[in-house]
Amino acid sequence: MNLLVCVKQVPDTAEIRIDPKTNTLIRSGVPSIVNPFDSYAMEMAARLKDAVPGSRIVVLSMGPEQAKAALKQCLAVGADKAYLISDRAFGGSDTLATSYILSRAIVRVEELEGKFDLIFCGKQAIDGDTAQVGPEIAEHLDYPQVTCAVGLSVEGDTAKVKREAEDDFELLGVKMPCVITVTKLPYEPRYPTVRTKLAANKAEIPTLTSADLTIDLSRVGLKGSPTKVKKTYTAPQKSGGVRIQEESGTDAGKKLFESLCETCAI
Amino acid sequence: MEAKTKDLWVLVETDQNGGAKNVGLELLNPGRRLAEGQQGKLVAVVIGSRVDEAVKAAQAHGADQIIVVDGPEFARYTTDAYTDTLYALVEKYGPTTLLIGATGNGRDLAPRLSCRLKTGLTADCTGLDIDEQSGNVAWTRPAFGGNLMATILCPDHRPQIGTVRPGVFKKKEPDGSRSAEVIREEIHIPEERLRTRVLDVISELSKELVDLEGAEIIVSGGRGVGGPEGFRTIRELADALGATVGASRAAVDSGWISRSHQVGQSGKTVGPKLYIAAGISGAIQHLVGMNSSDVVVAVNKDPDAPIFGVADYGVVGDLFQVLPALTESVKKRKGLS
Numbered sequence: 001m002n003l004l005v006c007v008k009q010v011p012d013t014a015e016i017r018i019d020p021k022t023n024t025l026i027r028s029g030v031p032s033i034v035n036p037f038d039s040y041a042m043e044m045a046a047r048l049k050d051a052v053p054g055s056r057i058v059v060l061s062m063g064p065e066q067a068k069a070a071l072k073q074c075l076a077v078g079a080d081k082a083y084l085i086s087d088r089a090f091g092g093s094d095t096l097a098t099s100y101i102l103s104r105a106i107v108r109v110e111e112l113e114g115k116f117d118l119i120f121c122g123k124q125a126i127d128g129d130t131a132q133v134g135p136e137i138a139e140h141l142d143y144p145q146v147t148c149a150v151g152l153s154v155e156g157d158t159a160k161v162k163r164e165a166e167d168d169f170e171l172l173g174v175k176m177p178c179v180i181t182v183t184k185l186p187y188e189p190r191y192p193t194v195r196t197k198l199a200a201n202k203a204e205i206p207t208l209t210s211a212d213l214t215i216d217l218s219r220v221g222l223k224g225s226p227t228k229v230k231k232t233y234t235a236p237q238k239s240g241g242v243r244i245q246e247e248s249g250t251d252a253g254k255k256l257f258e259s260l261c262e263t264c265a266i
Numbered sequence: 267m268e269a270k271t272k273d274l275w276v277l278v279e280t281d282q283n284g285g286a287k288n289v290g291l292e293l294l295n296p297g298r299r300l301a302e303g304q305q306g307k308l309v310a311v312v313i314g315s316r317v318d319e320a321v322k323a324a325q326a327h328g329a330d331q332i333i334v335v336d337g338p339e340f341a342r343y344t345t346d347a348y349t350d351t352l353y354a355l356v357e358k359y360g361p362t363t364l365l366i367g368a369t370g371n372g373r374d375l376a377p378r379l380s381c382r383l384k385t386g387l388t389a390d391c392t393g394l395d396i397d398e399q400s401g402n403v404a405w406t407r408p409a410f411g412g413n414l415m416a417t418i419l420c421p422d423h424r425p426q427i428g429t430v431r432p433g434v435f436k437k438k439e440p441d442g443s444r445s446a447e448v449i450r451e452e453i454h455i456p457e458e459r460l461r462t463r464v465l466d467v468i469s470e471l472s473k474e475l476v477d478l479e480g481a482e483i484i485v486s487g488g489r490g491v492g493g494p495e496g497f498r499t500i501r502e503l504a505d506a507l508g509a510t511v512g513a514s515r516a517a518v519d520s521g522w523i524s525r526s527h528q529v530g531q532s533g534k535t536v537g538p539k540l541y542i543a544a545g546i547s548g549a550i551q552h553l554v555g556m557n558s559s560d561v562v563v564a565v566n567k568d569p570d571a572p573i574f575g576v577a578d579y580g581v582v583g584d585l586f587q588v589l590p591a592l593t594e595s596v597k598k599r600k601g602l603s
């Protein structure tokens with residue numbers, strides 16, 4: 001099978017702190033990682049490749065030159081070929097513009113690598129948390145989609161996907177080609193070995209720019225994005241709560257009970 | 267596309283029994299304010315199978331008009347049936363704004379629809395206002411794991427669409443005497459358009475149903491609870507108060523309690539009257555999920571824990587002493603009354 005995985009390099013949001021003086025994000029020193037949901041997408045593809053002999057995985061990312069580090073990590077855990085999409089004209093794209101660029105890049109990569117049976121994305125990126133780019137890629141390509149996948153098997157031209165729904169799980173049958181977005185899996189992604197890491201580091205990663213794609217440049221970048229960021233700010237904090245500190249925890253518990261009764265909270 | 271009306275639409279998702287899901291009814295509340303801001307009607311869109319219950323609920327919760335699409339192919343959500351239907355309705359009526367609950371299905375549908383309409387979409391909003399300068403909806407949402415709030419506008423495309431996080435807005439009290447204009451649209455999706463099929467529905471015991479969003483009181487435990495047996499102390503207090511048990515991501519990731527209890531950025535957003543956080547340090551990812559609670563109590567050994575920054579009552583102490591004392595007092599009062 002011919003498989004594509006779309007990944008994004010993101011700052012590790014668990015490591016982001018707020019500067020208490022300026023009330024802004026401290027981004028310096030925050031490590032860049034492969035978006036964790038994309039790592040699960042990569043693992044789901046790698047397991048399918050293991051199960052179906054002759055399968056191949058291509059991995060695609062949009063971002064600056066540094067994003068090649070994320071692509072190399074994917075090459076070290078099962079991807080066979082990587083492409084970077086990079087162009088200043090693409091900066092500032094919202095999800096609609098980003099998914100448009102990615103869909104045009106997929107069309108181009110298919111000319112080089114053949115038609116893909118399945119396109120995998122992480123459910124969402126942990127920096128933007130929109131979960132929109134995967135379904136939007138599917139719409140641009142007019143492919144069916146399954147979001148929040150936690151399991152996958154393939155029978156003939158049909159993918160059987162286990163989807164995490166609101167209160168239960170669905171088993172969905174979908175004709176390929178299709179787009180699958182992957183959420184946290186019940187297993188962890190594999191680790192690279194020294195050998196696969198060395199090979200990934202040596203791999204050549206071609207960069208696709210707008211000149212390589214058949215693309216309408218009025219639909220990309222800040223200008224091509226229907227949504228505009230008006231402002232960003234750090235969440236305000238409540239202040240001036242009542243502090244309860246007593247000799248013993250038991251006394252504190254009783255005092256808390258009295259306070260909550262007084263304000264009719266319980 | 268151009269807006270044909272100034273109306274604001276709320277998609278009211280339906281459940282298997284044709285009832286309205288909470289989030290749709292919640293959205294009719296801020297929807298009213300936004301509809302007035304843009305001088306249009308408040309319209310509920312109900313798609314499902316045998317949805318009379320949901321239509322009644324939308325009426326009682328404030329819709330001026332209700333557009334109903336009822337058919338067996340809508341009994342369970344599928345991407346194609348719902349996208350095609352909502353797209354056809356938007357094309358026909360041209361609303362200015364569309365609100366969709368940020369449920370699993372809402373977040374499957376909204377990007378598909380907005381992409382087809384080539385318009386802007388803002389995900390998982392926690393704040394909705396009208397931008398005074400432009401009259402557009404100002405969509406506010408957390409990003410960077412809740413570390414940053416962003417306000418987004420969609421100035422030149424219609425409809426402007428957003429998904430809104432369940433539990434952020436409160437439902438209005440239903441008014442059974444209200445009436446609304448009900449428009450029934452006959453839409454049927456041909457079999458071959460449905461490219462994904464539901465082969466099976468798997469309920470798993472581990473996915474126990476925990477109604478955090480509807481809870482009036484929540485008692486949550488975090489890393490400080492120390493292990494699965496520590497949650498017994500949390501449960502005892504919750505039982506005495508008639509509360510729902512919540513948990514931080516740290517406790518869930520440690521396997522002490524199931525994910526359905528998780529409050530925070532990657533769990534549920536809650537807004538109870540009383541939120542008791544025990545042994546929770548208060549990472550920003552947790553705070554964004556509970557800071558709209560009316561009263562917040564924090565119990566933590568560490569006097570510098572960030573959770574105290576959002577607490578109305580901050581108890582510095584050992585939760586295994588504080589909570590049992592509180593449980594005892596609550597039980598005693600019950601015994602007397």
